[in-house]
Amino acid sequence: MWEQIRANKRNSILLLMLMAVVLGALGFVLGMAFVRHPAGGLFGVAGALVLWLILASISFSSGDQIFLAASKAVPVTKKVHPQLFNVVEEMSIASGLPMPKVYIINDPAPNAFATGRSPESASVAVTAGLLGKLNRDELQGVIAHEMAHILHRDILFVTIAGVMLGAIALMSQVFLRGMFYRSMMGGSRRRYSSNSSGGGQAQLVMLVIAIACAILAPIMASLLYFALSRRREYLADAGGARLTRYPEGLASALEKISQNTIPLESANKVTAPMYIANPLQKKGMKLSNLSSTHPPISERVKILRGMGGASLTDYSQAYQKFSSHKSSLTSVTALKSDEPVALRQGSAAGFVGRKKQARNVGDIMRKVNKYKFINCDCELKMKVPPDFKANAVKCPRCKTVHKVK
Template identity: 55%
Template structure:
């Protein structure tokens, strides 16, 4: 198999997986909301009305994050915006990759931190920003830096911020519905407590209680699974932009071996980075399901296979 076929196949495979996961997530939220609504109201029409209200509340919260989230992330990361004069090589590489991707030039930021890492943020290509650490600039050569920037431009071009927003809204909706239902039962709400229940509603209540306890965990696992698939997709898209899987693979190897902790990272921003900045806390395979990123060894292995002209199946 030739290299062009391999990375195009990889892109399509990961895109399908992401869409299937997202579709499954939406169906899960709709079914969960309907069951909880029926258990609460004992009325199919009322259950749909309750689900719509929950989705509206989640959407309002998601839109606030969508329009202001990038500024919050950049401020929390202590990122400093730069110009071409501040770092010509970085600026030129970002320009090259934006041209290769056919995207507008994003704003460029530097985070003063010795740990090598990078992330992209922004709600769409017209409002995108790329931030890299000073450690990344010092420890990578130009080909490796190009691979990292191509990966981040892939996130911009693949509209991963929109995926993240939609999935965040869905997770928030699940938590909102679960919390509302469990609290209402505790405080004696719903038609069952007022004597209006029937056998079907009682069954729905038992199912809803189980789902209300387990659904937030399941929703979080789905969110993380989608996040991991988007990383594989960004890697494959980066190879499409650079035609050089070796650059990104070498960069990921250097990042994975670096002992420096990324001080500005936290669980709220970890999913944005090219490599999990909290990975040293999540080394055990048993924690893989709860990781924001696929195993970096798998990503490197796939990139090396692209370099050699074939693509193995990932474990993510």
């Protein structure tokens, strides 16, 4: 675990440096392409570095807020979903971390993510679909996985990487478009002003390089980002199993999540690596292995179910046995300090049918939207929208009048 934390901190700094170099190079090429003078290149570098500074400070100070807002996550109180709060509190006790802030995303697709700069400023967000579909043990498994991300400081790295990747993708889009219009205009202009042919050729070469860079930079950045996030998912699974001492909870939660066919609406390519399961993957669709941010769920489930105990050693043994990768997950030194952890029994969780699950999801979404719930004595549950003006409502079944508080 300590090794993981150190690696994440180091990688965060490395990534920031790498991004500075990439941005600087991109700025230089673009500056040269536009101005055709070394001063232009320098100007491009300076501009890129200023941009980098702004980006770095944004991702440090409010990267988590950007992600939460982009995912349409709403902060909730314990009243909205007591079980979620209890489970988060249990996991914060188990991991010895402070209690993170809790958010709900009003979406029927089951998924979850954690973000933040440090454990002290961490947030956990889950979708209404997840809360409605999972039982207590499964929810605990998912929260434990997110808690492990916080514990390993994955959240810092992923938040920084996400902001950087998003910015690079956006910028190269802007430049590609700008280049396109410019070359159209430039082309028509060149017909009248007679440029020296050598200068024109140099500009052409520069243009090609600029376009190549603008295309390549976001691809390179996302490749790096995605390659790193797969190992993180395995390690967070291992950490989660260790926290709950009940890998079956997470395994069956992952299974339920993978059966989902609705894509998560507020997720996009940049936020996807943060979630517990890829929110963009539709059923039956195979993403190419290289760009996939998450290891296949079937493999993760198999590893979790193959664990003989709940320690990291047990997980890495199961990993070697069931995953398609032959390399080992962690270093030998990390396993040396690992202590054995016994598995525990799951709690007796009742089976919840599909219809009930769908109703649960609806109820949670209404609660997040500040609907009021009134239970009538005839066992009818009335859901009163927040903009309901009258102060009393009549039960449509037994005609009892209830006060709206």
